[in-house]
Amino acid sequence: MAVGEVMRMEIPASGDMSVPSPELHVLAVDDSIVDRKVIERLLRISACKVTTVESGARALQYLGLDGDKGASGLKDLKVNLIVTDYSMPGLTGYDLLKKIKESSVFREIPVVIMSSENILPRIEQCLREGAEDFLLKPVKLADVKRIKELIMRNEAADCKTLSHSNKRKLAEYIDDASSPSPSSSSTHDDSAAKDFPSLKRMKAEDEKFSSLL
């Protein structure tokens, strides 16, 4: 598979969901060494492969998007998800998000933004730019589980190896079988964050996203 290609889940035609989940490879970007350690552990414990980098520039380097033509194609491990801090020196998480969405190779990779600040205009700006979701720090296990479920659902829905009717049955099965747990946080107001999955679906159905906000 080429770098940046969206992973396809192969589901048996019988609809048997006991197939173990393929591992997501997540690129985590954060300038804080403490936060990198925590997010890495959160993701590993959620059965993801993790690569951590300390800056947006390093992230672009890893993806081969930094203009160094020789770098791309050398990375064997395709990235299925990018999780990035918003406030970083140099390239912010928002700048990184834009660069990824501008890339024809990587624009399909979901990007999740993390921030310690619950600033609604910031959240809206990121969603408008194509962020999959927004996590309020400090990030908890329940947040990572929710994101992983969201990504796996989207990838299953995108799966082109299924016939149209099987795809519909699978989507229904996933809706019935999975019961996403609400964010366990009671220490901060994340009422804005709860709306994201529905906002994302609205975006997929209607490209005129900005008019909805």
Add this chain to the structure above:
Amino acid sequence: MDTLVSQLQRQFRDYTISLYHQGFLDDQFTELKKLQDECSPDFVAEVVSLFFEDCEKLIGNMARALDQTGNVDFSLVGSSVHQLKGSSSSVGAKRVKGLCVTFKECCDSQNFEGCVRCLQQVDIEYKSLKAKLQDLFSLEQQIVQAGGRIPQVDI
């Protein structure tokens, strides 16, 4: 008969509860404990160790910036405070995080005396937490060495 193990376990439980009740730790510390298991038995100790190194580095930066008499760059101090607030939040260091909120306000209003006071308090506070967590980890080690299991403490 009160065995050594059960004595140590009780001490550990009481000490843990007091750290939460006195506001040194908050539920994010509990979240970190969830991430520790047989495969990563020292995870919490490793993260807090990184945190204390971070404290030392950032406080050093703040002190240097505040030392530029007559030419203090408050936004520089503020940015270090912001980073410290972030990492203290990520490990559940509740008092340190609280002090950072006040400290940030002093930076934003360019209150030099306020900043110096906050810097002193934050320095004392992180060192105090460091000593307490060292005691807590030491209790854990003693329990394990005495052949016991570290109890799960529900706050």
